[in-house]
Amino acid sequence: MSERISEAELAVMEVLWEQSPLTATDVAGRVARERDWSLATVKTLLSRLVAKEAVGHHLDGRRFLYSPLVEREAYVSRESRRLVDRFFGGKLMPLVAHLAEQQSLSDDDIAEIEKLLREMKS
Amino acid sequence: MSERISEAELAVMEVLWEQSPLTATDVAGRVARERDWSLATVKTLLSRLVAKEAVGHHLDGRRFLYSPLVEREAYVSRESRRLVDRFFGGKLMPLVAHLAEQQSLSDDDIAEIEKLLREMKS
DNA sequence: AGCGTTGGTTTACATCCGTAATCGATATGA
DNA sequence: TCATATCGATTACGGATGTAAACCAACGCT
Numbered sequence: 196m197s198e199r200i201s202e203a204e205l206a207v208m209e210v211l212w213e214q215s216p217l218t219a220t221d222v223a224g225r226v227a228r229e230r231d232w233s234l235a236t237v238k239t240l241l242s243r244l245v246a247k248e249a250v251g252h253h254l255d256g257r258r259f260l261y262s263p264l265v266e267r268e269a270y271v272s273r274e275s276r277r278l279v280d281r282f283f284g285g286k287l288m289p290l291v292a293h294l295a296e297q298q299s300l301s302d303d304d305i306a307e308i309e310k311l312l313r314e315m316k317s
Numbered sequence: 318m319s320e321r322i323s324e325a326e327l328a329v330m331e332v333l334w335e336q337s338p339l340t341a342t343d344v345a346g347r348v349a350r351e352r353d354w355s356l357a358t359v360k361t362l363l364s365r366l367v368a369k370e371a372v373g374h375h376l377d378g379r380r381f382l383y384s385p386l387v388e389r390e391a392y393v394s395r396e397s398r399r400l401v402d403r404f405f406g407g408k409l410m411p412l413v414a415h416l417a418e419q420q421s422l423s424d425d426d427i428a429e430i431e432k433l434l435r436e437m438k439s
Numbered sequence: 440a441g442c443g444t445t446g447g448t449t450t451a452c453a454t455c456c457g458t459a460a461t462c463g464a465t466a467t468g469a
Numbered sequence: 470t471c472a473t474a475t476c477g478a479t480t481a482c483g484g485a486t487g488t489a490a491a492c493c494a495a496c497g498c499t
Contacts (some may be wrong), residue, residue: 203457205403219476235459238477243456257465258476262438272419275412278397282393287416288399288426291434294409295395297394304410307436311414312427323486341446357489361448378498379495380446 196248196265203247206230207240211250212267216260318370318387326371328352329362333372334389338382 200208210225211217215223223237241261244250250258264308300308320328332347333339339347345359363383366372374381398407405411422430 201456228453229431231460232457235461239459242478250347271415274400275416278396278417279416282396286411288420288429288433288461290416291409291413291430293393294397294401295433295437297398300437302407302424302438305438307415309431309434311410311417312422312431315422315426316415317429318483325487350466352488355448355489357491360488361487361489 198249199249200244200247200249200265200270203230203236204240204244204247204277207237207244208249208267208270209261211261211263215262216253216255217262218255218258218260222261320369320371321363322366322369322371322387322392325352326362326366326369329359329366330371330385330387330389330392332407333383333385338377339379339384340380340382344383 205223206226206229209250210222219238219241220234222233222241223232226232226237242250245252245261249263249265250261251264252261254260276311278283279287279290283293328348328351329344332344335347341357341360341363344363345354346355348354348359363372364373367374367383371385371387372383373386374383376382401407401409401412405415
C-alpha cells in the first residue's frame, strides 16, 4: 500500500480499525452514524480500498469479510510525517512549538508532555 | 479562503511565501528548481489560486504581480489542526507522543521542547 | 508596418474522488 | 419453482487535480 487513502475512504478505514472483519453491510451500518451514505457508496469505497491494498477481504460463504491491511498506527505515522515534512522541514520541534502556540495548552497538558519527554530521555 | 490548497498549488504558494510579489514567469522560474513544470502549468495553478482567493494579483504594466493572500502561518495551522483532529481526537498530546515514539528524538530536541514548554507555563 | 515574444485566458484531457444506480448471479422464503 | 432480497462488479457522472496546449491581445524590435 502506497497510495493515499482519501477522506471518504478514511471513514471506512476507521470503522474497520475499530472492529474487523466486517461485511460490507456491517461497515455501512457503522459508518452511517457518521456519514449519510448509501450502501452502494460504502461498497464502492470498500472496493477502492481493496484495489489500493489498504483493505483485504476473504470469502465467507457468498459474501466478503473485510479487514484492514494497513494498521491505523502505521497510517497515522505516514500522514503525520507527511505533514511534518511538508511544513516543518521534517523537524518535530517546530510543529510542537507551532501547535503549542495555537492551542493554548493547559498546565496539565504541559505537565503530561514533560513527563513523556522525561521518560524518553532515559 | 476556505477551499483547500492542492499539493501542486502548494509548491506555488511556497514560492510566493518565500518572496512576493512575483510575476508568473518568476514563479515558474523558482518553482522549476523543485518541479519540472511548464510555464503553462504554473499559470494554471496561479489562476486557480487566485480563484480560491489564496493568492491576490494586481496589474503592473501589462502583467500581474502575484502575492499570497493567505499567510503561511495560517495555512500551516489549519493543516496541522486538521491532522490533529482527524487522527488524535484534537489533542496535541497524543500527536507529540506518537511522533516522539516514531522519530527518535535527540536529547537536544527534548531539551528544546522542554524549554519551550517551560516558557509557556509562565 | 510586420512579426516574434510575452502574458493572461480558455480549452483539454486523463485520473481521482464523492456519491450512487444498475446489473447479473446467487440464496432464500413462499 | 418462482419471486425477491442480497452481494459483489460494472458503469455513471460531476467536480477537483495534474499537466498542458491553443488562443488572443499587447509590446518591442527591425
